[in-house]
Amino acid sequence: MKTSLPLRVAKFVVYAIILLIFVGPFWSIVMTAISGVSLKPGQLALLPQSPTFDNFKVAFLDMRVWRYLLNSMVVVSFGTIAQVVVSALAAYALARKKFRGAAIVSLLILSTLMLPEEVIAIPLYLVTIKQLPVIDTSIYNTYFAMILPVVGWAFSIFMLTEFMRAVPKELEEAARIDGANDWQVFGHVILPLIRPALGTVLIFGFIMIWDQYLLPLVVINDRDLETLPVALASLRSDPSITPNIIVAATLIAMAPSVIVYLLLQKHFNRGLMAGAVKG
Amino acid sequence: MGAVKLQNVCKSFGGHDVIKDVSIDINEGEFCVLIGPSGSGKSTLLRLIAGLEEATSGRVEIADRDVTDLPAKERDIAMVFQSYALYPQMSVRDNMSFALRLARRPKDEIARKIDDVAQMLGLEALLDRLPKELSGGQRQRVAMGRAIVRNPAVFLFDEPLSNLDAKLRSQVRGDIRDLHRKWQTTSVYVTHDQVEAMTMGEKIVVLRDGQVEQVGTPLELYDQPDCVFVASFIGSPAINMMQARVGAGGKTLVLAEAEVALPMPAGYDLRDDQDVLLGIRPEYLEAVTGHVDHALPATVHAVESTGSDTTVICNSPVGQVLIASKSRSDLAPQQKVFLRFTEGKEILFDKTTERRIVPAPRPVSSLADVR
Ligand SMILES: Nc1ncnc2c1ncn2[C@@H]1O[C@H](COP(=O)(O)OP(=O)(O)OP(=O)(O)O)[C@@H](O)[C@H]1O
Ligand SMILES: [Mg+2]
Numbered sequence: 001m002k003t004s005l006p007l008r009v010a011k012f013v014v015y016a017i018i019l020l021i022f023v024g025p026f027w028s029i030v031m032t033a034i035s036g037v038s039l040k041p042g043q044l045a046l047l048p049q050s051p052t053f054d055n056f057k058v059a060f061l062d063m064r065v066w067r068y069l070l071n072s073m074v075v076v077s078f079g080t081i082a083q084v085v086v087s088a089l090a091a092y093a094l095a096r097k098k099f100r101g102a103a104i105v106s107l108l109i110l111s112t113l114m115l116p117e118e119v120i121a122i123p124l125y126l127v128t129i130k131q132l133p134v135i136d137t138s139i140y141n142t143y144f145a146m147i148l149p150v151v152g153w154a155f156s157i158f159m160l161t162e163f164m165r166a167v168p169k170e171l172e173e174a175a176r177i178d179g180a181n182d183w184q185v186f187g188h189v190i191l192p193l194i195r196p197a198l199g200t201v202l203i204f205g206f207i208m209i210w211d212q213y214l215l216p217l218v219v220i221n222d223r224d225l226e227t228l229p230v231a232l233a234s235l236r237s238d239p240s241i242t243p244n245i246i247v248a249a250t251l252i253a254m255a256p257s258v259i260v261y262l263l264l265q266k267h268f269n270r271g272l273m274a275g276a277v278k279g
Numbered sequence: 280m281g282a283v284k285l286q287n288v289c290k291s292f293g294g295h296d297v298i299k300d301v302s303i304d305i306n307e308g309e310f311c312v313l314i315g316p317s318g319s320g321k322s323t324l325l326r327l328i329a330g331l332e333e334a335t336s337g338r339v340e341i342a343d344r345d346v347t348d349l350p351a352k353e354r355d356i357a358m359v360f361q362s363y364a365l366y367p368q369m370s371v372r373d374n375m376s377f378a379l380r381l382a383r384r385p386k387d388e389i390a391r392k393i394d395d396v397a398q399m400l401g402l403e404a405l406l407d408r409l410p411k412e413l414s415g416g417q418r419q420r421v422a423m424g425r426a427i428v429r430n431p432a433v434f435l436f437d438e439p440l441s442n443l444d445a446k447l448r449s450q451v452r453g454d455i456r457d458l459h460r461k462w463q464t465t466s467v468y469v470t471h472d473q474v475e476a477m478t479m480g481e482k483i484v485v486l487r488d489g490q491v492e493q494v495g496t497p498l499e500l501y502d503q504p505d506c507v508f509v510a511s512f513i514g515s516p517a518i519n520m521m522q523a524r525v526g527a528g529g530k531t532l533v534l535a536e537a538e539v540a541l542p543m544p545a546g547y548d549l550r551d552d553q554d555v556l557l558g559i560r561p562e563y564l565e566a567v568t569g570h571v572d573h574a575l576p577a578t579v580h581a582v583e584s585t586g587s588d589t590t591v592i593c594n595s596p597v598g599q600v601l602i603a604s605k606s607r608s609d610l611a612p613q614q615k616v617f618l619r620f621t622e623g624k625e626i627l628f629d630k631t632t633e634r635r636i637v638p639a640p641r642p643v644s645s646l647a648d649v650r
Pocket of ligand 1: 292297318
């Protein structure tokens with residue numbers, strides 16, 4: 001079908017505007033990051049002026065972004081793994097086990113999604129700063145304080161619960177007749193069948209933990225333990241640091257999310273498909 | 280190998296009674312078919328034997344062992360599901376060996392058993408395929424193979440053939456029968472298809488609303504149904520049921536609407552004017568064109584022939600009547616006919632209880648005559 005010329009022009013204009021809105025900011029971030037000419041706070045470059053990678057070097061080494069990156073990596077890797085393990089186990093119980101108060105447990109988990117994190121910030125601080133019995137210390141100012149609160153995430157629990165509910169019950173029954181116990185049913189039947197969903201939950205969990213800002217701000221009081229989002233914020237408020245460097249640091253902070261997504265993307269897309277046309 | 284014994288088993292789901300006081304004895308090596316209409320509790324009963332459901336009350340025994348409180352994996356049973364329930368991510372080989380691997384059997388023993396069973400079922404070429412790469416019939420075979428490899432005390436089947444086409448179904452039906460003949464493993468087989476029940480079962484249990492209506496061999500159920508329900512459920516085309524009344528002196532059965540009196544079959548001693556239901560299998564009726572005594576006048580409605588079997592559907596004053604015969608029919612729709620009853624093949628039921636009225640056995644003298 002042939003579209004008329006005015007319509008095509010209109011389409012072109014609309015697409016161009018959309019492209020500009022989405023790509024524009026990213027473009028100018030990259031341009032600013034590779035500009036050798038220092039900009040004033042609030043300024044961004046549209047074209048590279050005397051391009052250089054020095055900004056990255058300064059950000060990474062002099063501004064100690066490497067340290068914050070490392071902290072973020074530690075928190076995100078342990079956090080994501082723990083989160084997926086806990087979510088999968090919780091989801092299995094919710095999807096397949098009959099127990100008293102299952103509905104209430106579900107509701108409690110769901111309610112954690114309804115509280116804005118600003119509301120729980122102070123209770124969270126109070127909890128982390130408490131002296132724990134056996135180890136005789138608090139987890140305040142440790143990696144634990146940033147990891148434990150994100151381990152239980154209602155979103156991934158519910159997502160996995162739905163996927164597990166979709167696994168035919170008869171498969172589980174067949175496995176039980178074949179002699180499998182709970183763990184074997186879980187490991188040999190349920191997990192392999194929801195692998196696509198695990199990939200999805202992994203990505204969402206990674207991004208969720210990577211983006212945590214308020215949590216480290218509340219439970220960490222040591223520059224050496226700060227994660228990237230917190231550190232970037234304090235860099236930004238330092239007037240002596242030019243936008244070029246902040247922007248370069250931001251790009252470094254974005255990189256892992258993008259890399260993880262690209263690595264898992266195939267898995268991710270296939271997962272969504274497999275869920276749709278279950279054979 | 281083992282016998283299965285259910286004693287006063289009840290099962291309710293949240294106050295809704297699904298199995299009501301069922302007691303069944305299945306002997307060692309027997310092939311027992313559970314049959315009944317949809318929702319009668321066949322699957323639930325099978326799952327109670329399997330240990331997938333817990334009985335609300337009563338007792339389940341397998342191989343002389345009380346297994347009422349044992350989980351499925353300790354009952355030494357194997358089950359073939361209607362949907363086959365093959366593990367989608369495992370190859371055929373892994374599907375079949377799953378139970379043995381869980382039981383930590385030695386590798387060479389597992390390999391040997393899989394090879395044996397695969398050969399027996401003609402699955403050798405498929406061992407490395409995934410279930411989704413198999414046809415329905417092949418999946419069904421793998422599901423059977425997975426059960427056979429276990430060499431359990433009891434096989435449980437829940438409508439294993441209902442997803443196959445008619446031709447494959449009759450072939451697999453024969454295969455299952457042959458396997459059972461060879462292995463003699465106690466089997467409980469659920470179906471709602473009475474052809475399957477009749478051709479496969481050594482013992483048939485008819486269920487209705489969670490209760491056992493009758494237990495017997497296929498021919499017992501066919502010839503001596505305990506009640507109207509069993510009579511109507513077993514047999515295809517279905518038995519003809521007509522309202523009748525006992526005539527004066529108990530000598531005749533009067534089909535009032537048709538103004539026909541049939542001679543009372545031998546052995547019945549009924550009081551005058553008693554209302555009964557007269558059941559007659561379609562093959563014991565014959566349509567004749569000329570007038571004969573003691574025959575039911577009717578009009579041919581349609582003639583259906585499968586080539587080997589012919590069913591004539593007639594409208595009569597007592598309702599629609601089916602006639603089955605092995606020979607072809609030259610009757611045409613709208614033709615007037617008379618339906619003749621084969622003597623002694625009538626089955627009588629009490630009108631109110633719908634139970635069969637059992638005729639007195641033939642006099643001893645006639646038995647002596649036969650000898
Ligand atoms: N888990 C359950 N919870 C509640 N009711 C159930 C459950 N399982 C079965 N029922 C009920 O029990 C009754 C018998 O079900 P069952 O599946 O045993 O019937 P069936 O004879 O196998 O029927 P079909 O031929 O359709 O398979 C039905 O009324 C069904 O609704
Ligand atoms: Mg069923």
